[in-house]
Amino acid sequence: VVNLLPPAILLFVLASLLKISFIYNVAYILIAIYVLATLWSRRSLEDLQFRRSYLPRALIDDIVVVTVEVVNRGWLPAPWLQFHERLPISLISPPFFRGLVTLRPKERRIFTYELTCRQRGWYEIGPLTATLGDVFGITTRERVFTSGTRLTVYPKILPLDELGFPSKSPFGHLRTRHQLYDDPSRVVGVRDYQSGDSLRSINWKASASSGSLQVRKLEPAMTLETIILVNVNLLEFERQHAHNAAELGIVVAASIANHLVSLRQEIGLLTNGLDPAVTDGAGAERMTGYLPKKGRGQLVSMLELLGRLNLAQDRPFWPLVRQEIQRLPWGATLVFVTASDSDEAIETLLPLRRSGFNVVVVYLDYPNPASFEIAQQRAATLGIRAYRVWREHDVDVWRRDVAAFGVPVGIR
Amino acid sequence: MTESASIPPRPGRFASFVLPPDFYPERKVDVSTWAEAIFEPTTLIGAVVCFVLGIVQLGEAFSPGWPTRFVTPLAIAVGIEAFLYSRRLSRASVHLKEWLVLLAPVLLAIRLLPYLDDPTASLGADIPLWIRQPESFFSLAFLVDCTLFLIVWVVVFMCVQLLNGLRVQPGEVVEETSHSRRQLYEDNYRAIDHSVPLRQLGQLFVWGGVILVIIAAMAAIGSEQTIDLGVIGQIVGFQRPARQLVQLNVVLYFVFGLLLLGEAHFVRQRTLWRLDHLSIPAEVPSRWVAAVGGLVVVAVVIGFLLPTSYALTLGQVVTLALTVLTQLSLLLVGGILYLFFLIISLFGFHGGSGNSPGPPAFPKIPPAAVATAGASPLDALKSLLFWLIILGILAYSFSVLWRKRAPWLSRLSLAPILGAPFRLLLAIIGLLRRAGRGVGRAIAAAIPRLFRPPPTPVVQTPRFISLRRLGPRGLVEYFYLSICERAARLGYPRLPGVTPAEYQQLLEAKLPLVDPEIAAVTAAFLEARYGPRPTTDQTARSVRHGWESLKKKLRGARIQRLGRKDTNS
Numbered sequence: 001v002v003n004l005l006p007p008a009i010l011l012f013v014l015a016s017l018l019k020i021s022f023i024y025n026v027a028y029i030l031i032a033i034y035v036l037a038t039l040w041s042r043r044s045l046e047d048l049q050f051r052r053s054y055l056p057r058a059l060i061d062d063i064v065v066v067t068v069e070v071v072n073r074g075w076l077p078a079p080w081l082q083f084h085e086r087l088p089i090s091l092i093s094p095p096f097f098r099g100l101v102t103l104r105p106k107e108r109r110i111f112t113y114e115l116t117c118r119q120r121g122w123y124e125i126g127p128l129t130a131t132l133g134d135v136f137g138i139t140t141r142e143r144v145f146t147s148g149t150r151l152t153v154y155p156k157i158l159p160l161d162e163l164g165f166p167s168k169s170p171f172g173h174l175r176t177r178h179q180l181y182d183d184p185s186r187v188v189g190v191r192d193y194q195s196g197d198s199l200r201s202i203n204w205k206a207s208a209s210s211g212s213l214q215v216r217k218l219e220p221a222m223t224l225e226t227i228i229l230v231n232v233n234l235l236e237f238e239r240q241h242a243h244n245a246a247e248l249g250i251v252v253a254a255s256i257a258n259h260l261v262s263l264r265q266e267i268g269l270l271t272n273g274l275d276p277a278v279t280d281g282a283g284a285e286r287m288t289g290y291l292p293k294k295g296r297g298q299l300v301s302m303l304e305l306l307g308r309l310n311l312a313q314d315r316p317f318w319p320l321v322r323q324e325i326q327r328l329p330w331g332a333t334l335v336f337v338t339a340s341d342s343d344e345a346i347e348t349l350l351p352l353r354r355s356g357f358n359v360v361v362v363y364l365d366y367p368n369p370a371s372f373e374i375a376q377q378r379a380a381t382l383g384i385r386a387y388r389v390w391r392e393h394d395v396d397v398w399r400r401d402v403a404a405f406g407v408p409v410g411i412r
Numbered sequence: 413m414t415e416s417a418s419i420p421p422r423p424g425r426f427a428s429f430v431l432p433p434d435f436y437p438e439r440k441v442d443v444s445t446w447a448e449a450i451f452e453p454t455t456l457i458g459a460v461v462c463f464v465l466g467i468v469q470l471g472e473a474f475s476p477g478w479p480t481r482f483v484t485p486l487a488i489a490v491g492i493e494a495f496l497y498s499r500r501l502s503r504a505s506v507h508l509k510e511w512l513v514l515l516a517p518v519l520l521a522i523r524l525l526p527y528l529d530d531p532t533a534s535l536g537a538d539i540p541l542w543i544r545q546p547e548s549f550f551s552l553a554f555l556v557d558c559t560l561f562l563i564v565w566v567v568v569f570m571c572v573q574l575l576n577g578l579r580v581q582p583g584e585v586v587e588e589t590s591h592s593r594r595q596l597y598e599d600n601y602r603a604i605d606h607s608v609p610l611r612q613l614g615q616l617f618v619w620g621g622v623i624l625v626i627i628a629a630m631a632a633i634g635s636e637q638t639i640d641l642g643v644i645g646q647i648v649g650f651q652r653p654a655r656q657l658v659q660l661n662v663v664l665y666f667v668f669g670l671l672l673l674g675e676a677h678f679v680r681q682r683t684l685w686r687l688d689h690l691s692i693p694a695e696v697p698s699r700w701v702a703a704v705g706g707l708v709v710v711a712v713v714i715g716f717l718l719p720t721s722y723a724l725t726l727g728q729v730v731t732l733a734l735t736v737l738t739q740l741s742l743l744l745v746g747g748i749l750y751l752f753f754l755i756i757s758l759f760g761f762h763g764g765s766g767n768s769p770g771p772p773a774f775p776k777i778p779p780a781a782v783a784t785a786g787a788s789p790l791d792a793l794k795s796l797l798f799w800l801i802i803l804g805i806l807a808y809s810f811s812v813l814w815r816k817r818a819p820w821l822s823r824l825s826l827a828p829i830l831g832a833p834f835r836l837l838l839a840i841i842g843l844l845r846r847a848g849r850g851v852g853r854a855i856a857a858a859i860p861r862l863f864r865p866p867p868t869p870v871v872q873t874p875r876f877i878s879l880r881r882l883g884p885r886g887l888v889e890y891f892y893l894s895i896c897e898r899a900a901r902l903g904y905p906r907l908p909g910v911t912p913a914e915y916q917q918l919l920e921a922k923l924p925l926v927d928p929e930i931a932a933v934t935a936a937f938l939e940a941r942y943g944p945r946p947t948t949d950q951t952a953r954s955v956r957h958g959w960e961s962l963k964k965k966l967r968g969a970r971i972q973r974l975g976r977k978d979t980n981s
Contacts, residue, residue, distance in 0.1 A: 002614035002673060003816075005809045007622050012802065014622075018629050021720035022659040026625060026666055028715035030618070031805050033670060036707055079703040080681065080696055094591070100690045102699050135703045136670065137610055137677035 002137045004034045037134035040076055041141050045132045047074025048081070050145045052125060054115075057304070060156045064091075064115040066125060072103035082131045088123040091115040091151075120155040120250065122276055122308030154303045155247075158255040158392060190214040225292045225329055226260055227268040228253045231317035231338035232309065237365050238339075245364045246311050249337045252362055252389055254306050256335060261299040268292035268332075269302045270324060272317050273309040287320045292329060318348045325352065333358040339365040341375035346382065353383055361386045448675070448697070452575065455672035457491035459617070460567050462665035464560055466624045469661075470631040471556065478553055482525040486557075487564050490518050494565045498572035502582070515565060522557045523549070571616065577609035578679045580686055610673075610680050617669040621662075628662050663715075667708055674704030719798040723791035729799050732792060884952040885940045891959035892937035895930070898966040899923065902973065912938055925965045929958035 008030040015023035049071040058064050068085065072078055082100050089095040097113045115125075126147030133140035190206045193213035206214040230253045234242040253269065260267045270289035278288070288309075290301055317338060328334065334357050338345065341363065353359050361384055366372035372388040379386040464487045468480045493514050498504075527535045542549040581604055678700045685692055724732065814826070882890060896906045896915070904922055906915045916934040919926045936955040940947045 002610065002618075002677075004618060005813055007618040009806065009809050010622055011625060012806065014625060014629065015720075016802075020629050020659075022662060023625055023629065024718070024720035025715045026621070026662060028718045028720075029663070029666055029670075029711045031809070032711035032714040033707060035808075036711060040707075077699065077703070079700050082685070082690070098688070098690060100685055100692060100696070102693055102696045133681075135674050135677060135700055135707065137614070137673065137680070 004030045004138065008034070033136065034138055037136050037138045041132055041134045041139050043074060044072070044076050044078045044081075045130065045141050045143050047072055047076070048078070048130055048132070048143065049073055050083070050128050050130070052128070052147070052149075054125065054151065056149055057152050057154065057307075058117045059154050060117055060120065062117045062153075064117060064151060066097075066113055066115060068097075068111045068113075068128070069108060070101060070103065070111070071108040072105060075105045077105055077107075078103040078132060079135050080132070083128055084131070085126055085128045087115070087125065088121070090119045090121060091117060091123060091153075115151070117151075117153040120153045120247075120307045123151045123153065125149070125151055150308075152304050152307045154307045155250045155254040156392070157258045157303075158251065159259070187216050187218060189217040191217045225266045225268075225332040226256075226335060227270060227292055227328060227332055228256055228335045228337060229287075229317075229321060229324075230269070230271040230273070230306075231336070232271060232273040233312045233315050233317050235314060236317060236339045241365075241367075243311065245339065248389065248392065249362075249364050250306050250309060251392065252337050252364070254303055256337075257299060257302050257306075261294075261296065264294065266292040266294045267298060267302070269305065270321075271305075271309060272315040272320050273312050274315075275305060276308055276310055285323075287324050291327065292332065318342075318344045321348055325355075328357065330356055331358075333360060336361045338363065341378060341386075346378070349379075349384055350382055359384045363388050364390070366390060448679075451675055451701075452672070453492065453495045455668045455675065456568060456571055456575075457488060457495065459620075459665050459668035459672060460491055460564050460571075461487050462661045462668060463567075463620060463624050464564060465661040466627045466631070466665070467560060467563075470627045473631040478556070479526045479530065481529050482522060483557060483560065486518050486522050486525075487561065490515070490561045490564045491568045493518070494568035495572055498569040499576065501573070501576075504570065504573040511565070515561065518561060519558055522561070523554050567616075567620075571613060574609040574613045574616075575676060575679065578606055578676055578683060580683050584687065606680050606683050610676055613676055614673055617673060621666055621669060624662055624665055628659050663712070667712065670708050670711075671704060674700070674708075678704075718801055719794055722795040722798045723788075724795040726799050729792075729796050733796070884947040884949050887952040888936045888940040888947055888955050891955050892933055895926075895933055895959065895962050895966070898963065898970075899926075902966060902970055923966075923969070925969060926962060929962045929965075932958045933962065 008027050011023055011027035011030065015021075015027060051069040051071070052066060053069070054064050054066040068083075070081070070083070078101075080100065080102055082098065084096055084098040087095045087097060092113070092115050097111075099111055101109050103109065124147050126145065128145040128147075130143045130145065131140060132143075190203050191214065193202065193207075193215050197215045201215045201218075203214045203216050230249050232246045232249060234246060237245045253271075257267050257269065268289065268291045270287040272287055275288045289305065290298065321336075334352060336345075336349070336359070338361065345361075349359050349361070361379060363372060363375060363386060366375065366388050367390055369388065372386075376386045376388070461484060465484065468478075468483055471478050472480065497510070497514060524535065527533050527538075538548075584604060678697065682692060722729075817824075879887065879890070892912070899919055900906070902923065904919060910918070912934050916930055919930055933955055936947075936951060939945075939951075
């Protein structure tokens with residue numbers, strides 16, 4: 001705002017012409033003020049350090065406390081320092097946090113603010129812009145402190161008890177009435193030896209104590225190896241509610257995944273959404289996700305992916321599914337969370353059904369139950385179970401239905 | 413009650429002229445601490461009074477009898493009046509009656525107070541004179557004093573308006589509890605740029621300072637310029653300072669101005685923070701004041717530590733530096749040569765005689781004449797330091813100004829500007845050349861015809877064919893005709909009426925060495941000369957290889973034939 005250099009130069013010229021020493025003194029004072037103020041503000045800004053700390057993962061409706069630590073590492077004080085941290089509008093309103101501080105040499109100050117996680121996403125906290133200037137208005141400098149970490153807000157998880165997806169895989173951890181195979185790791189007791197029993201199944205200790213041959217009694221089991229395939233291509237939804245329906249699909253996928261992991265089942269996730277964490281564009285032609293795997297780690301990975309997933313604008317779902325068929329494990333249950341029934345969907349699902357996959361479809365884009373029934377009947381003729389979820393409340397109804405009848409509505 | 417009864421009647425023109433001004437406070441003064449309330453008028457009035465002192469000093473240089481004893485205290489009084497008056501105004505409106513009411517006592521005081529100081533003057537004797545001759549009341553000194561006070565009044569008045577403009581303006585902060593509505597109002601209503609008053613205040617201060625420096629320099633021409641602490645007491649005590657010492661008021665002016673700028677910048681920043689709804693920490697004002705004061709003190713100390721005089725001009729310093737550098741380089745070369753001589757002498761190379769007298773003494777290099785113009789080495793060093801500082805400051809200043817140049821200058825790059833002198837030099841050389849050529853032609857035209865040499869016959873220089881200028885078609889034709897010419901030298905010319913194909917057969921029969929290149933060259937020639945398609949560069953290049961091969965063969969045959977002739981002869 002204030003420029004001291006032109007008059008200082010003019011004073012030097014005057015002093016040289018008139019050879020009057022005090023004019024040099026005045027010019028020196030102006031130049032010294034300019035140089036000192038400029039160097040001071042530059043040095044102070046370089047000596048600044050900002051540290052931001054917060055928990056990088058949160059659930060919906062969590063409140064994340066962010067701590068911003070301002071440190072002046074230099075030997076010069078900072079008479080004033082204004083900082084402005086840009087924040088996502090989904091987490092805080094107004095979408096920034098700013099403050100004013102004065103710092104002594106080596107002083108550190110701590111500020112805190114809270115973010116309310118109202119919507120799933122992968123949010124960048126910051127960047128923080130620090131503005132600092134001298135005390136005469138000669139220079140004002142800005143420095144941007146970029147954010148190194150991001151906050152992942154997981155999608156909402158709705159409780160789904162005993163969803164009961166069947167499977168044709170022979171080994172697993174869920175009891176089944178189909179006694180095709182016994183799981184040698186699931187011993188439920190002993191019984192008397194019968195002709196035809198394998199010698200390897202004899203429990204020698206029990207036989208010795210009882211005096212007759214006893215064999216281990218094994219429990220039939222199966223694996224519910226499930227892959228959730230989520231369609232978030234907005235162009236395949238009705239325009240009026242495309243965004244909400246796609247977001248609901250993510251909630252459904254997260255809920256199913258959480259439920260199956262709680263049953264200690266192997267679970268996988270594939271989607272045509274874009275993962276913003278993959279910056280190199282690798283796999284843009286394929287579906288994003290994870291193949292079936294057990295454990296809480298798998299669930300966390302899937303929830304993180306679903307949390308940061310970007311809705312696709314032009315990535316057709318069914319061609320990508322056809323590309324992925326080779327990767328899918330035989331006999332798994334494929335849960336398709338998609339918009340609505342279509343010829344292309346049927347053309348993709350029917351070969352899958354015939355190939356031995358157990359196919360379940362969750363339709364998100366049927367506001368009218370009557371139109372859904374047509375699609376449901378069409379799927380049923382192909383041996384595919386179809387469900388309708390229109391709002392989060394529907395998922396709860398589904399859950400209550402499961403609790404009341406033991407199996408989902410579509411399975412009955 | 414009727415409407416006419418509720419509204420008081422408007423006073424007449426004369427009544428409104430006579431009625432005293434009401435000095436209605438139009439705005440609420442926005443200062444947070446008592447320190448701020450004192451600091452701002454002190455620095456502002458101090459700077460303005462220092463400016464007035466400079467003018468007074470100039471006036472004293474021209475008119476030593478000018479009574480100026482009471483000018484400084486009354487200028488301070490006018491400054492305080494103007495400050496308090498302007499601060500309560502919401503805008504820079506001019507109310508002449510109010511100005512007159514506030515300034516008249518001061519003006520009367522400056523006219524009457526000299527009677528207290530001057531024992532020879534008599535107010536009783538002068539009053540009848542003023543009654544008889546009213547114009548005698550308005551003496552020249554009184555008019556100058558009035559002008560000075562008016563300057564003080566206007567400057568302080570305008571500066572206070574600028575300081576007012578730095579503060580939060582009425583209606584700028586929306587008192588709305590709803591955040592969204594407040595945001596809406598602020599987005600629509602906040603359009604005041606608080607940087608403009610600070611910029612104007614800064615320009616007023618620095619350029620006023622430059623004017624003050626010029627005034628002080630004019631007042632001090634021919635006198636020794638020194639700074640003495642005694643002058644501070646003289647200035648503070650409203651005494652008439654000695655002329656050669658009064659330049660300190662210039663320094664004080666800049667000190668006051670810088671303090672005022674620092675305070676004004678703080679007020680502006682505080683306004684911006686308030687508008688942004690930022691809570692201002694309580695320690696910010698005190699640290700700000702400390703920073704401003706500390707910087708000003710350090711700058712003043714630096715300003716008085718750095719050299720302000722020089723014994724050698726810049727040219728002399730450059731000559732001195734070059735001389736010193738030359739001597740140092742001579743010493744270095746001499747030392748290297750001496751060392752080399754010592755090493756050589758170790759191997760016994762003594763220039764022939766066995767008894768070497770040993771290495772000679774180190775050569776004494778005669779000292780070069782140093783252009784110190786009678787200055788001592790210390791003075792020369794101080795001058796060198798002075799010029800280094802000045803040049804460094806100027807270079808730094810110009811680099812900063814260049815980096816911060818205006819947008820319309822941003823497209824201008826530095827290289828053309830630096831190259832301008834060379835371009836100018838080249839242009840001058842070109843101009844001289846053209847002028848010289850014109851002069852030469854004029855002289856040649858002026859020489860009589862008799863003295864001219866006879867015209868030399870024009871000799872037709874043989875025209876060489878430049879293969880670079882030929883196109884592909886021309887090249888192919890040239891290659892073929894060249895072969896024909898070389899074959900003719902060997903005794904096998906292409907006779908009129910012989911087609912290229914027949915000539916090819918003739919050559920293949922008589923000169924078997926032309927096979928197989930002649931076929932390709934002939935075919936290309938026929939294609940180029942008679943074919944419908946244009947000849948390409950590729951064709952020309954391929955024919956060129958054949959032509960070169962043929963040329964070598966024909967040259968070899970010709971040389972062999974000449975050799976046989978020589979042998980036979």
